Amino acid sequence: MTVELISVGTEILMGNIVNTNAAFLSAQCVALGLSCYHQSVVGDNEGRMEEAMQTALSRSELVLISGGLGPTRDDLTKEVAAKVMEKKLVMDMRTRDRIQAYFDRIKRPDITENNWKQAVVPEGAIVLDNDNGTAPGLILEKEGKAMILLPGPPGELLPLFQKKVRPYLEQLQEEKMYSCMVKICSVGESRAETMVADLLEGQTNPTIAPYAKTGEVHFRITAREKTQEAAELLMEPVLKEMKRRFGSRIYTVREEETLEEVVVRLLEQGRLTITTVESCTGGLLSGQLVNVPGASKVLERGFVTYSNEAKIQMVGVSPVTLEEMGAVSQETAEEMAEGGRKAAGADVGISITGVAGPGGGTEEKPVGMVCMACSIRGEIRRETFYFSGDREKIRKSSVVQGLNLIREELLKYLEGQISGESA
Structure with a gap:
């Protein structure tokens, strides 16, 4: 109709x-x-x-x-x-x-x-x-x-x-449309679509439709059936295959669930608290976490350390690190994350520092270069990303990747906890 x-x-x-x-x-x-x-x-x-x-x-x-x-x-x-x-x-x-x-x-x-x-x-x-x-x-x-x-x-x-x-x-309507959403991080739109190209070709029922979001790719799997139970049976093999191909890059298959909700849920699961230390994102990351009801149980505090002085005074970044490596560096990001975690007495620290533009970039550190670090009780992972777009898009992309970095490290940590208990 x-x-x-x-x-x-x-x-x-x-x-x-x-x-x-x-x-x-x-x-x-x-x-x-x-x-x-x-x-x-x-x-x-x-x-x-x-x-x-x-x-x-x-x-x-x-x-x-x-x-x-x-x-x-x-x-x-x-x-x-x-x-x-x-x-x-x-x-x-x-x-x-x-x-x-x-x-x-x-x-x-x-x-x-x-x-x-x-x-x-x-x-x-x-x-x-x-x-x-x-x-x-x-x-x-x-x-x-x-x-x-x-x-x-x-x-x-x-x-x-x-x-x-x-x-x-x-x-x-005799038949209705039922769907689920596969939400993915850490894979670009083009690569994600290429990874399921064979599934997209010749599809009839169910169908797969990709949607690009800032820092994410979503795939809607839709089936036309008379009942939800029948539709879910049609979608199950496709969903299983998507999980096989994308693995842990899939952060949820629930349409209403957001990346920040997943992060808060994992923190609650591990009974962990978190603090954020942000430079170029200026509090956007902590703001995303605050969007989740109940975030007060896990979010200890947020630091906005935009200047070098703030990085030194608030979270203990070494002046020598700033002088030798610069504010936008993995070394500074690591000290921000660990220093903020200790200053707040939190279990997890996440830091973001970068060049959001439109000015301020150099040949070595161009606009869009963003360094991050995540510390979970002293275990630290550092990453550098190169984003494109205007200032707003770079900052939003940084927040998404920051949330995903936390998610990935929490999954490793929680898996290690379970393995340790089993042993």
């Missing part, structure tokens, strides 16, 4: 807001097994909106439209949709009562006349109650095709879709 998305709003066309609704709806449609071949954005103009809707209906069975259901004069989605679907507008008393109750609940007695505009619906439409706003969602059906109208604010659209629209769409 084909679906087309139309996002309504001049503010989207002008770039005033980011169209997150389209991204959400696209992902939901894929998960439901719907084929989406076209998306469009149209401003608050009656003629262009009508043209967009007619075009969408001519080539798709379902049309999902977001935005333009508000109470103001330029909110025209419902009116244009009724015209296209040849339905007259009528007052829906249940929606009117809900609007009244909404304003009573927020203690606003001054309901203006245009608020009642949202209680006017196309005749015969399926009205979807909006528990987070005053504009209901609407489903208009005609001759085997349907238009689904959703309010624009994400705080209203997302829950309304999940509670009301998704069940409606599920009834239309």
